[in-house]
Amino acid sequence: xxxxxxxxxxxxxxxxxxxxxxDFVRLTGEKVYIVANSNVAGILLDSIDKGQPIFxxxxxxxxxxxxxxxxxxxxxxxRWVGATTSMMSEPVTPRLIELGARVIMGKGGMxxxxxxxxxxxxxxxxxxxxxxxxxxVRGVSKVLKMVHPDIWLCQLEVSNFGPAIVGMDxxxxxxxxxxxxxxxxxxxxxxxxxxxxxxx
Amino acid sequence: xxxxxxxLVNVSARLYEIACKTVPADVQNALKEAYNHESSCLAxxxxxxxxxxxxVAKEDDNIICQDLGLPHFFVKYGTRVQLEGDGDLRxxxxxxxxxxxxxxxxxxxxxxxxxxxxPGPNWEGIGTPFVYVDLLPxxxxxxxxxxxxGTGSSMWxxxxxxxxxHATLEHVTKFVLDCLFDAGPRACPPYIIGVGIGGxxxxxAHLAKTATMRPLGKKHPNPDIARMETxxxxxxxxxxxxxxxxxxxxxxxxxxxxxxxxxxxxxxLAFELNCWPGRQASATIYSDGSVKYGVG
Numbered sequence: 043x044x045x046x047x048x049x050x051x052x053x054x055x056x057x058x059x060x061x062x063x064x065d066f067v068r069l070t071g072e073k074v075y076i077v078a079n080s081n082v083a084g085i086l087l088d089s090i091d092k093g094q095p096i097f098x099x100x101x102x103x104x105x106x107x108x109x110x111x112x113x114x115x116x117x118x119x120x121r122w123v124g125a126t127t128s129m130m131s132e133p134v135t136p137r138l139i140e141l142g143a144r145v146i147m148g149k150g151g152m153x154x155x156x157x158x159x160x161x162x163x164x165x166x167x168x169x170x171x172x173x174x175x176x177x178x179v180r181g182v183s184k185v186l187k188m189v190h191p192d193i194w195l196c197q198l199e200v201s202n203f204g205p206a207i208v209g210m211d212x213x214x215x216x217x218x219x220x221x222x223x224x225x226x227x228x229x230x231x232x233x234x235x236x237x238x239x240x241x242x
Numbered sequence: 243x244x245x246x247x248x249x250l251v252n253v254s255a256r257l258y259e260i261a262c263k264t265v266p267a268d269v270q271n272a273l274k275e276a277y278n279h280e281s282s283c284l285a286x287x288x289x290x291x292x293x294x295x296x297x298v299a300k301e302d303d304n305i306i307c308q309d310l311g312l313p314h315f316f317v318k319y320g321t322r323v324q325l326e327g328d329g330d331l332r333x334x335x336x337x338x339x340x341x342x343x344x345x346x347x348x349x350x351x352x353x354x355x356x357x358x359x360x361p362g363p364n365w366e367g368i369g370t371p372f373v374y375v376d377l378l379p380x381x382x383x384x385x386x387x388x389x390x391x392g393t394g395s396s397m398w399x400x401x402x403x404x405x406x407x408h409a410t411l412e413h414v415t416k417f418v419l420d421c422l423f424d425a426g427p428r429a430c431p432p433y434i435i436g437v438g439i440g441g442x443x444x445x446x447a448h449l450a451k452t453a454t455m456r457p458l459g460k461k462h463p464n465p466d467i468a469r470m471e472t473x474x475x476x477x478x479x480x481x482x483x484x485x486x487x488x489x490x491x492x493x494x495x496x497x498x499x500x501x502x503x504x505x506x507x508x509x510x511l512a513f514e515l516n517c518w519p520g521r522q523a524s525a526t527i528y529s530d531g532s533v534k535y536g537v538g
Binding site for chain 1: 284287288291292294295298299302304305306307308309348350361393394412415416419423426427428430477480481482483484485486487488489517518519
């Protein structure tokens with residue numbers, strides 16, 4: 043495998059500006075927030091706007107994950123922790139990055155506004171492999187703070203979580219967009235062959 | 243001898259658990275094959291993690307994907323089979339799912355009301371689980387297949403009913419590629435793609451969905467359809483969308499097509515996909531109460 047970059051939270055701007063699209067990253071630290079989608083992020087942003095922030099976003103990881111949280115005596119255990127589709131969080135992500143999030147993690151990539159915020163403030167998108175929950179759960183050490191178990195809003199401590207792939211970097215590259223653009227070109231070529239058959 | 247409700251409940255629960263914790267052998271083989279032939283380093287690393295996840299899920303007795311899905315059960319019901327009591331198969335399946343949460347392995351998921359997105363109790367929903375019954379004339383057994391359908395893999399299906407052309411390779415390829423580009427990388431490729439041709443609204447969609455359940459590597463018995471499957475798979479993989487949309491040689495593990503006759507001069511088409519784990523599990527329940535797990 044390629045070299046893996048180990049990154050610890052809180053993550054600095056310098057840490058993420060060093061990363062390039064296609065790098066492999068493993069995460070360790072206590073500032074990993076499970077914020078599965080825009081609705082859940084809305085609750086977090088509301089708390090910040092009201093001056094009573096649920097989490098401190100500076101140097102944090104936002105993970106798009108509807109995880110499986112099992113209540114135990116005195117806390118919670120994470121049973122499953124795979125990523126969900128990140129585009130569901132596109133409307134709120136630029137603001138989360140502006141407020142200090144350095145890593146946005148999920149699957150499937152994100153849009154232009156998020157990429158611009160990543161360039162401007164210094165942040166990256168980490169792509170986990172979809173449907174690899176059992177593998178990823180081994181990287182979770184514990185649930186540090188539970189805010190709302192029904193919507194999975196909580197803070198995790200992770201250790202060697204991943205490796206995930208830098209899908210969007212702080213230098214304006216979005217691997218997902220690049221791949222889809224090339225794919226569209228290929229599809230046009232595939233369809234054009236029938237056009238040529240028709241003409242000949 | 244009648245098959246007891248208790249057996250139906252237990253087998254339903256066990257099948258759904260197996261479907262959530264394992265990946266069918268044919269899919270595992272296809273992933274290994276993809277790993278051996280893939281030229282993209284990013285794709286290979288991700289295929290490796292997928293294969294590792296299958297092993298870790300087994301070691302840790304854990305699930306493959308956090309999305310336990312909307313439960314679908316496909317039943318092939320032998321016409322000589324008798325069920326105990328009122329024979330309420332659907333209720334037995336529902337009880338089996340409830341048991342998954344109430345007893346070990348304690349798996350749960352909640353489905354929402356489409357009118358207001360209010361979640362229901364674990365595993366309980368309006369009109370769910372979806373149970374489809376087909377008949378096996380003269381057989382004295384039931385084949386039961388659990389098919390969890392996750393959110394991502396449920397979002398990109400498409401049906402078009404008034405296509406004023408017959409289903410040429412060009413036509414179907416264009417339809418599949420258009421649907422594929424709508425989905426992009428968002429439903430965990432490499433995909434298992436199902437295509438339905440012909441029928442009506444529900445039947446064409448059903449053809450596409452059940453086509454995603456066909457064992458990988460098994461082509462359609464009609465050689466024209468089989469050829470179309472191979473050619474469209476080639477086109478899909480040429481796009482280079484690759485594993486999880488980060489590029490590579492393999493975008494789909496299979497394109498499976500099924501077809502039925504339709505009304506004159508129009509061709510319904512349906513597209514459905516499944517995410518890479520292709521989760522499903524089957525068992526055969528015999529009239530004497532014995533159960534054999536595995537593909538029926």
